[in-house]
Amino acid sequence: MIRTFKKTGLGAAAVAVTLLAGQAQAANWLLLQGTEPSDAAPRAKLWGFIQPEYQSTDGTELAAGPWGGQSAQFNVIPPDLKTDSTFQIRRARIGVRGIGFPLDSKVNYFFLAEAGNNGITRPGGGTGSVKLTDASVTLNHIPGARIRVGQFKYPGSEEGLQAIHVFDYINFTNVSFQMMLERYFNGNGSDTFVTPGGNSGPGGDANRPNGPVGAFRDIGIQVFDAFRSGDWETSYALMYGNGNGITRSDNDDNKDIYAYLSTEWIFGGKGGRRQGFKMYGWMQDGKRTLTTAGAGEYDRERWGLGSTYRRGKWRAAFEYMEGEGMILNGTDGGAVVGSAANGPGTTASFNVATTGEADGYYVHFGFAPTPKWELNVRHDVYNRVTNVAAAERQFETTTLGVQYFFNKKARAILNYELRDADAPNLAGTAPPNVILDEMDDKISIQLLAIF
């Protein structure tokens, strides 16, 4: 399926680029993040945003398994995974963008750094530090083929590609958080470690990520552009990147390939909240190299399609995604990574299904009764490791949201997540289902200020 889509997707992109005429002036994610308004951009625009937040669950502990009675990974708050309720600065980003030489708008740059508390700065609850999320230069010299080089968001899933400061929710959907938001590991987590003397205690390999989460970004080169024909705007992007995350070089000779094609019927407006109806498809294909447990090279393929709608008071979105190869497969017994099992046992680690399959989707609706208020509801489903019956897990979340806009640059978001998960091919009394039955709902509130 992925290979078929790859061929047709790339072909369609090439045909669209060839046939469509007239370069677009209106923006989309590719243009918004990778270009500047022609001859109307500053030499250096300082900008950024801050997201202080509070998240809470009931903190229900694991009901079964070797870690029974201990904290459940899914009921504590990431990235630190130490408590079931916390205030934290989810994101705090500051950046500069513009045109270094104002007389030549054909070259622009984008720089952004992250100082918040998240998987970029504290992967798997590890040591935190300020990290570079974006650093790219775009060359706009070839009509129809802008070239962006550096570290930036790869063309892909709408939830990942969209600017996070216009995201309508606090947390990502299950499919984006687990399947798309990549963690990079040295091993597959299969190392077993029996505590010495059969007693409980720390030890073993927790198989924590070996760097920041991918943050839907890669380092490489992208060719892209958008073409306007009447009220329709069609965009394409092809990217060739390391496939090894951000802030570092590649760890093997394999490179990732990304392709993206979208077409949008534009109703009006501009920027990140432009009104329109967009349809899009994307794919990515790469390999990952493990060096410890399960050492070897494994495929990592993803593809998806979806649409967004925004007009007047109404918003809607749908996206379906599939993945093959490297699939993040949770933690041992649902325990917090690094926890020692009760009695003889192992250390809970992150696991990866190296030849796994997964799929998922989300549906989102929004209604803004007044300019100050917006109501949102989102339902998402993620089917993890569907190719191994006993290992398959299904995650289903319905998120109810309210947003209050203090002004165009500041808003508050309140989310209540009704969360469910189960092992659909196991008996209801099987330990995995007993554990997953204890998945709590989550309440989150976040302030967002853009400057």
Next chain:
Amino acid sequence: MKRIHRLLLSVAIALFAMGSFQTASADKESKPFAEKRVVLQISDNNPFKQTLVLNVANNLIKHYGADKVDVEIVAFGPGLRLLFAENANKGRIKSLTDTGVRFSACQNTITAMSKALDEPVKLTSNAVPVSAGVVRIIDLVDQGYQLVKP
């Protein structure tokens, strides 16, 4: 006969020069019923100023009516970027031109920027070069135009 040719050539050059650098009197004639005459200055690199000066021109037209107000935008120095051919505001510039707003581009700046770029600056077809932006403003003020620097 040669003398006549030289005379005709001189007249042609003079006419060409006059056409290249608009005279203030010709501008006033283009809006004979105007009750207000305004010259807007843009000499800043800030893109927000580009939007602002176009907004001000638009607001003047909306308030007084296209026939009752005579607006000229003079761009010089870093502000000349507003009149670059590919400027993101080129659609608005064309719309304002259609309502009678004039756009003057400083020739001194054009020359200096062309030198910095190593190639001729490409301006929107709606821009009319004037010998010097600041001189153009002084001339217009002398003729009763009010200078506004948004």
